Amino acid sequence: MKHVTERFIKYAKIDTQSVDEMESVPSSEKQKNLAKVLVEELKELGASNVRTDEHGYVYATIPSNIDKKVPVIGFIAHMDTSPAISGKDVNPRIVKNYNGEDIILNDELKITLETSQYPAIKQYIGQDLIVTDGNTLLGADDKAGIAEIMVMAETLLSNPNIKHGTIQIGFTPDEEVGRGVDFFDVEGFGADFAYTVDGGEIGELEYENFNAAGAKLFIQGTSIHPGSAKDKMINALLLAMEFQGMLPVQENPMYTEKYEGFYLLESLEGGVDSAKASYIIRDHDKVKFQQKKDNFLKIVSYLNDKYGEGTFKASIKDSYYNMKEKIQPHFHLIENAKKAMEDAGVTPIITPIRGGTDGARLSYMGLPCPNICTGGHNYHGRYEYIPIQSMEKVVEILLNIVGIYTE
Missing domain, CATH: 3.30.70.360 (Alpha-Beta Plaits)
Structure with a gap:
């Protein structure tokens, strides 16, 4: 089984930067390069109904292995990275057993991830961090979400003893330029409810947005x-x-x-x-x-x-629009995500999103879809980082959500 770190670094190195002011979806054809990789991997894992379309959306199904009827749950992440800073030639580096001090990202360019400017990093002392080389963003937004969903899928597909209902997987283009679900096939996706895995630090759970x-x-x-x-x-x-x-x-x-x-x-x-x-x-x-x-x-x-x-x-x-009014009638999505986090030893952090996600629009398209964390920090810039242990916890949270809805 591929570790979430291996998957993330592989995906991060594929340039998928979206482009503002483009009418086409995807806004950059290179996003389809990652889509092709994900389609092949999902097929290799044994997922069903694996497909992509002319817009680069990727869909797959993990069939139910139980007799009773339970809600069909979807998990969604986006493939593009922000146009704010280069996503080409991303060169992730692992800082093992982080010591709590400033991290020199690029000595030649004098680029340092300073704890005085980003004090949240100190909560990860002793953990392993993935950082940039100072020239690009990292792409944890949202390739960490993709990696975490893929490891969840591999875990379920390779362990038939783990009982679960039908799980739907979706990977979208162009979220960063606001067109991530312009052509999303909600009906064909076939989920009753879904979660975008597109949040920040470990524990974040969001059902309100701008x-x-x-x-x-x-x-x-x-x-x-x-x-x-x-x-x-x-x-x-x-x-x-x-x-x-x-x-x-x-x-x-x-x-x-x-x-x-x-x-x-x-x-x-x-x-x-x-x-x-x-x-x-x-x-x-x-x-x-x-x-x-x-x-x-x-x-x-x-x-x-x-x-x-x-x-x-x-x-x-x-x-x-604010997804809150579409989530409140289905508040089990929040209660179950909270329980999944607590069962993984993670404290839920329920905060309003000062932005938006694909889930906001999907909620208004008939698919209630709150947002959960990936574990990343400092998105859209060269100071982005993500703890490996946080990614591992998100995989556990996703599996816990599956288990809760199976019960």
Whole structure:
């Protein structure tokens, strides 16, 4: 049986970075390279109905080996890694028996994982950590989830004495760019309930997430030679700055935590004549979420009154919603996941997600799907790390969930 570490490192080395602003799914064809590997491995393990499609989704079934009818449980993870930093030539390194001190990731580039900046790492003294070489992200988000699901599958398929109902497995592309379930076959997947294995540190259990929207802002200015600009020039970049200045200062993500929502200016490009800005808008509370979107458009209207109709054009598109209202009627998903963690000696940490997962959208597509931990830390950056012992515990938690629903 392959250890979860071996599987994770293998998958981490396959470049699957997704691409923003692409209409196709997957947004990068290279994600299918990992999909092909997973299809072959699942077939070798003896899974049933193993398949992939033109979009790169991977599906498989572990058939029931019991006579009674129990809920069909699914486990889902995503194959892509974040566009925030390179996912090419990932070179994981294992730090054995971590001593609690700073970890030099790249001596040549002077990149160090400092405990003063990331103090949570000290809880893993004595454990074995997988870290980056400082040049790329690690990819534990979410290749750790894939590895953990695959080891769970191998354990069940190679040990017929472990009794279980039907288990469905799904691996998705493009979660990091918000299109992870655009073409997910919920009906064909055939699960009654599911879990995304896409959380952070060991013990995390999440069934609340942001309501989310993306906003595009276009500003039309007037360019003219600065020597004759008086009363004629309208600088689109300055108008963009004026718009940003009218958003609530305290609702910048750098000042928010827990259930507090925000506006985030993700990008601004252009010049005097015209400019484009991209925002994301987030809030856990549906009413406050709508208020934020309304406020965004009110500022646009105010500035158009000030500078002339058509100076500002805005579009807002909802991305996903808080899964809480879809999970609460099936709260056994949370209670059973808590028990599975406690049975593994893990203390559940129930927190709201300050982001979203595939599970949020799946919950609104008819598949209630909370999120559980992978064990990783510092996602989307070169300081990402994951304790091997945490990955082993997640495998145990997944098997415990299977056992609970079998009982």
